[in-house]
Amino acid sequence: MPFFCRNINLYPEFLFKLSPSGKEFFKLCDFVHEFSEDIISKRKEDLKENGDAEKRQLDFLDILLTARDESGKGLTDEEIRTEVDTFMFAGHDTTSSVLSWSIYSLGKHKDIQDKVYEEVKRVIGDKQYVDCEDISKMKYLSCFLKEVMRHHTPVPVISRMLDEPCVIEGVELPKGSFIDMAIHHAHHHPDVWEDPWEFKPERFVGDKHHDMDPDSFTPFSAGPRNYIGQAFAQNEEKVLIARLVNRFEISVDPDHEVEHFIEVVMRAKNGIMASFKERT
Template identity: 50%
Template sequence: MGTSSSDFDHVINLCADVVAQTKSKIVSYWIMGFYPVLSVCHSETAKVVLKSSEPKPKHLGGGYSMFIDWLGDGLLLSEGKKWERNRRLLTPAFHFDVLKPYAGIYNKVFDIFLDKMEKATSGGDSVEIYDSVGLATLDTMLRCSVSYEGDIQQQGSIHPFVDATRRLGHLAQLRLLSPWLWHKFPFYLSPTGREFSKHVKYIHDFDEKVINARRKSLESDPSILKKRHLDFLDILLTARDEQGVGLTDREIRDEVDTFLFEGHDTTASAISWGIYSLAKHQEEQQKVYEEVKSILGERKNVEWSDIQEFTRLSLFIKEAIRMYSPVPAIARVTTCDMEIDGVKLPVNTEVNIMIHVLHHNEDAWIKPGEFRPDRFTDNGGRDPYDYVPFSAGPRNCIGQHFALDEQKVALAKLVQRFRILPDPNHEPVPNKEVVTRSKNGIFIKLEKR
């Protein structure tokens, strides 16, 4: 297959069509006629790549290269011994004992979100939710990562951190679709590059100010860690490897930026499409509502123990993120010769794992275009690599339990308070970019229960 486009949505849809027609497990294509990319589209080929610890492609034109100056060498982009060390050091940040107190933060954040939604739909109007959900998940990430509360949801794009984060994501995507800006020299001379640099400086200055203040606070009174719940920054500042060496300030900054970027945008996609799925599938919404009502009763807050009890909601979320994969594709680059399905790949070959295609492969899923949460009551003989919304293998998403817990609290509180209805005049069109968004927004209506 050949293409002159770097349009993610176009490429992913083409791969899906090729797989449906030919049952291929690998699809290859060319970007701009000279840059070859191999895509694996079946669990048998995907697992070969995912079981390895191959790094993300950061070479010129590689999708992840557009984020290096912003995210640095955090877990998303680091490789080799550094990645292995930092992955070990960060793992305690996602232990259940650390995640448990975050339930209170999820409740506070989504109470603000629900109040906004109630006000916006009080006259029976529909409301576009993706923007507001994104503010809520960014609010969550800032509170959980560095204990920052800054009226994120109320101020929206007026808040400089919100504006910087949104613009950086947009500018990185714009650069990826503009090969003449792949080289740093023309990029940073361009208006796009100059704006990117301005926002990166703001984000890094913000991080460094928070990190320095927290480090000084801990040095002056280490006992404060026993007086409150730990956030992500606390874990980073106190982590030590086998030699007793901790992370440098630059490494901490990179991990904070990575956590904020990866954690808020992907979860915003998952929650938004989950809300849309509740609206579209009323029978499934009723099942979720009845479960939430039976577990919460008259309580408004979702407690940590409740999260573990949401079985129907869990099935619903699994199906929603199968249908609308928050991250539709990821990439790796080979560090040694590799053979996949009889195809020999040399070193430095970029391989895309088409998660969206895996999640809609008819070899694994019965009627994959239908929304059927009950398909997850058993695996139906599926390979574990048929369903990889958080990637898989050694480089899987370290924060997947954090993300799923946040989704459960958000959707449980929503269905408890409102009946979610579709807007027949606004059917969303999925757009599979770095995350799956909608080309025309996601609109819903709400009725107070």
């Protein structure tokens, strides 16, 4: 996939399919689709055999299979598979990216790490776990993670196909056009963000960002194809960072240069060198 992104001559799909990377890419896509379809098929059978879905604790896939709109129409098999693919596979690398850059940001900004630690300690105390009530109380941690996703955008570029023609800045774009949107650059636009290259979780404190255009901060994309698992991902990240900070003091190697490397997800070109010292 990174090969595809960096080779403009392979953007037409029929050309990409003929390349060695394209053949491997679509082979892996078929494998992923078959894996998801097998899970969906087995769950459908399970729902049929075990009766009324309302009497059981529904998980993500159950909700997709039983969802109906106002007219009683459910999702198609392809729509369900697409959402399952997104939830199962898109969430892995993105969460890993956010956690990696969170560790880097905590180690690089000791004052911010201290604020996160103080809040976590105040909320969970000496407990060895984080419960649902704790998550909603950790306001500064939430701001910190938002700033991580702004400053080190986990998915820096997304693509969309136009369902209808539109005009952007005087340029006419026909229906069916593929549009690349540079979210990472939008997250650093000086017309939108004050001191865009500074790492400041405080920019998300209170209602400061509520007056902004909602599309100015889109780490999970936007519209009908935004990431369906974003609430789960954010809670997962909060729990992991809270437990990590509560147990360890984090530092990074000041002599190791960290540079953004834009692929499908945001990575560190030469990795991140971090150390963890257990708190006493």
